[in-house]
Amino acid sequence: MTDGRKQHIRVPRYSGSARINHWIVAITFVLLLLSGLSLFVPALFPLSALFGGGRVVRWLHPMLGLILAVAFLGLFFRFFWQNLPEFTDLVWLRRIKHVLAAEDQYLPEIGKYNPGQKFVFWSQFVLVGTLFITGVGLWEQGLGYVRDWTGIYPTIEVKRLAAVIHAVAAVLAIAIWIIHVYAAIWVRGTLSGMTRGSVTGGYGWRHHRKWLRREVAKGEIERPKVAAN
Numbered sequence: 001m002t003d004g005r006k007q008h009i010r011v012p013r014y015s016g017s018a019r020i021n022h023w024i025v026a027i028t029f030v031l032l033l034l035s036g037l038s039l040f041v042p043a044l045f046p047l048s049a050l051f052g053g054g055r056v057v058r059w060l061h062p063m064l065g066l067i068l069a070v071a072f073l074g075l076f077f078r079f080f081w082q083n084l085p086e087f088t089d090l091v092w093l094r095r096i097k098h099v100l101a102a103e104d105q106y107l108p109e110i111g112k113y114n115p116g117q118k119f120v121f122w123s124q125f126v127l128v129g130t131l132f133i134t135g136v137g138l139w140e141q142g143l144g145y146v147r148d149w150t151g152i153y154p155t156i157e158v159k160r161l162a163a164v165i166h167a168v169a170a171v172l173a174i175a176i177w178i179i180h181v182y183a184a185i186w187v188r189g190t191l192s193g194m195t196r197g198s199v200t201g202g203y204g205w206r207h208h209r210k211w212l213r214r215e216v217a218k219g220e221i222e223r224p225k226v227a228a229n
């Protein structure tokens with residue numbers, strides 16, 4: 001008996017370093033979400049116990065924010081080209097009802113990312129950037145160093161505005177993250193790209209045919225090791 005999984009042709013989708021980069025983003029995002037919510041409303045303050053209490057959260061949350069900003073920049077430069085808009089994205093969006101009904105025969109061939117994934121990429125770029133800039137503006141300890149170096153310190157009005165923008169950007173980023181994770185689970189076979197580094201040929205053919213054609217032309221496929229009878 002052979003392992004059923006090994007009989008699929010597999011196509012490499014993410015290198016080891018891209019996967020490590022992505023999972024650093026994912027883990028820091030979840031830690032930021034939990035620590036941020038504990039600072040956001042008193043009712044959620046008990047979440048700070050996960051990190052060792054409120055004092056730890058006060059320094060850890062901004063530090064995690066710095067890690068997320070740097071790590072996300074890594075994803076940004078890696079995936080920038082494949083997330084640029086194309087004409088077929090408009091066609092895909094106009095046929096969104098066929099996307100939701102999984103009627104692939106009515107959809108155009110898609111490259112590495114579909115318009116929904118491109119939306120996640122660009123919106124998280126804007127939101128993580130906004131969270132970073134407003135977060136630095138709210139960071140007492142970090143701002144102390146900035147003030148010492150530059151002599152600039154935000155006024156209380158600027159800090160109040162930064163707090164509101166920070167909270168709105170966080171809510172939007174969390175909502176888009178939930179959609180991202182839901183889509184990764186809902187579209188069967190997507191997760192293995194980020195866990196094993198490859199997807200099946202069938203998955204590529206069904207969801208990212210233009211990308212699959214390019215990978216096959218480059219010879220980037222792993223043939224199954226089928227046992228001889």
Ligand code: HEM
Pocket residue numbers: 013022025026029030072075079083112113117118120121124128177180181184190191192193194
């Ligand atoms: C537990 C949380 C997460 C899971 C399970 C997850 C899962 C995945 C999977 C399976 C892919 C591959 C999609 C494909 O190849 O078609 C992916 C790609 C990606 N993920 Fe995540 N992810 C998570 C968190 C995040 C977070 C927090 C961010 C950003 C703030 C993020 C940003 C991205 C980006 C930029 C890509 C590349 C696709 C694109 O450019 O649109 N992910 N993720």
